[in-house]
Amino acid sequence: MSTESAEEAFSSTDASRKAMLAPESFAPEVAPHVRTVDASAYDDLFLVGDVHGCRSELETLLDRLDPSDDDLVVFVGDLVRKGPDSRGVVDLVRSHDNFVSVRGNNEDKLIHGRKELDAVTDPFGDYLDQMPVVLLFDDAMVVHGGVDPRRDLDEHSLDDLLNFRSVPPENGYDGPFWFELREESPRVFFGHTVLDEPFVSEYAVGLDTGCVYGGELTAYDYYADELITVPAEEEYQSRADRKIIEHDAAPQ
Numbered sequence: 001m002s003t004e005s006a007e008e009a010f011s012s013t014d015a016s017r018k019a020m021l022a023p024e025s026f027a028p029e030v031a032p033h034v035r036t037v038d039a040s041a042y043d044d045l046f047l048v049g050d051v052h053g054c055r056s057e058l059e060t061l062l063d064r065l066d067p068s069d070d071d072l073v074v075f076v077g078d079l080v081r082k083g084p085d086s087r088g089v090v091d092l093v094r095s096h097d098n099f100v101s102v103r104g105n106n107e108d109k110l111i112h113g114r115k116e117l118d119a120v121t122d123p124f125g126d127y128l129d130q131m132p133v134v135l136l137f138d139d140a141m142v143v144h145g146g147v148d149p150r151r152d153l154d155e156h157s158l159d160d161l162l163n164f165r166s167v168p169p170e171n172g173y174d175g176p177f178w179f180e181l182r183e184e185s186p187r188v189f190f191g192h193t194v195l196d197e198p199f200v201s202e203y204a205v206g207l208d209t210g211c212v213y214g215g216e217l218t219a220y221d222y223y224a225d226e227l228i229t230v231p232a233e234e235e236y237q238s239r240a241d242r243k244i245i246e247h248d249a250a251p252q
């Protein structure tokens with residue numbers, strides 16, 4: 001057996017182990033909003049928590065990450081609202097072909113006219129409209145809210161994926177939280193639930209550390225398994241302490 005064919009055998013085993021989800025894995029209302037990216041086409045991959053218009057902190061974070069055009073930068077949604085420069089954040093993200101964000105519940109509010117923002121016009125509005133709700137790469141997925149560990153993926157609505165937090169949902173901010181209970185692939189990268197510290201487990205990675213509430217803007221370096229954080233320059237909005245989650249430590 002040649003070395004070459006041995007390598008091929010290994011790579012096909014590796015590929016089958018990393019079984020990738022497809023749009024058909026989701027409910028019919030969700031499937032059109034699922035996008036797949038080929039992470040292997042990029043050198044490095046960074047994931048970034050809720051920015052909420054904190055353009056200055058995002059620029060500082062990007063200086064630290066220093067992504068090249070061959071790196072992929074993925075945002076977990078909520079680029080907009082609450083902070084000082086929503087439009088600037090969206091302009092920054094959409095000006096890079098290698099930056100992509102999933103839709104957050106705050107983009108969803110603008111798309112459906114439940115909230116308004118100055119100058120939500122083309123091409124700003126068009127950009128929000130085309131943001132995927134689910135982004136898939138490797139055996140990972142990115143959604144803004146989360147997934148209910150008691151249900152199959154195809155039993156989740158768009159609203160679930162944008163907003164899911166507590167199990168059961170009626171518990172609001174009391175928990176337990178879905179990401180503390182998640183024990184299966186794919187690994188889910190998410191925002192939405194404001195955490196006092198990032199949450200990193202084998203099956204879930206939470207990156208919203210409340211920059212707009214005076215916390216930090218957090219990124220995760222996917223290949224290095226490292227967190228990079230930048231402190232907020234201001235508390236742009238106040239938030240009740242009970243809505244900033246002190247989660248159980250992730251199992252190691």
Ligand SMILES: [Mn+2]
Nearest residue numbers: 050078191192
């Ligand atoms: Mn948010």
